[in-house]
């Protein structure tokens with residue numbers, strides 16, 4: 350899987366993710382029956398991220414009519430650029446927006462990306478010392494923890510981190526990060 354993930358283009362990854370999300374009873378229903386519930390997370394809302402983080406990537410999600418913006422803190426960018434694994438202290442943060450629609454179709458801007466309409470939620474992954482210790486080995490992503498935040502910056506309740514951990518786990522060779530290549534190329 351990690352070999353496959355490494356070969357996928359951003360668009361293919363987006364399509365894959367959208368495909369999973371579109372399956373009946375996707376993530377939430379089907380998988381959580383088999384997965385333990387991992388609710389505790391060390392990830393907090395990164396206040397001031399617009400100033401302190403680097404926006405390193407954008408992906409269109411045609412199936413869900415969304416556009417997502419990817420941000421990373423300094424520790425993450427520095428490591429990715431140096432070609433070293435993302436260290437404790439690294440944080441990745443995603444704004445999920447609905448796309449502006451015209452006649453039900455996403456409007457594409459001059460940059461080729463969907464024009465953002467409304468901010469829907471944020472997803473986040475971050476790591477720090479000891480954050481992996483309570484997570485069963487079969488799910489653990491070293492010290493990475495995951496979280497979803499609502500637009501009011503509060504953590505969305507009822508998120509089972511086991512789903513995040515399970516899907517990112519095969520990417521252990523690339524710091525559990527789907528967009529590591531784009532992060533290394535951040536400007």
Ligand code: HEC
Nearest residue numbers: 362366369441472473474495496512513516525526527528
């Ligand atoms: C079905 C597989 C899957 C699940 C489940 C999943 N992710 Fe991801 N995640 C992806 C893929 C694919 C990407 C790359 C593009 C995208 O979809 O945004 C990604 C990207 C991310 C990123 C940007 C950094 C990176 O790895 O490129 C964050 C942050 C993130 N996911 C957080 C989460 C959180 C939080 C959860 C659990 C609530 C979660 N993910 C669950 C597949 C998954």
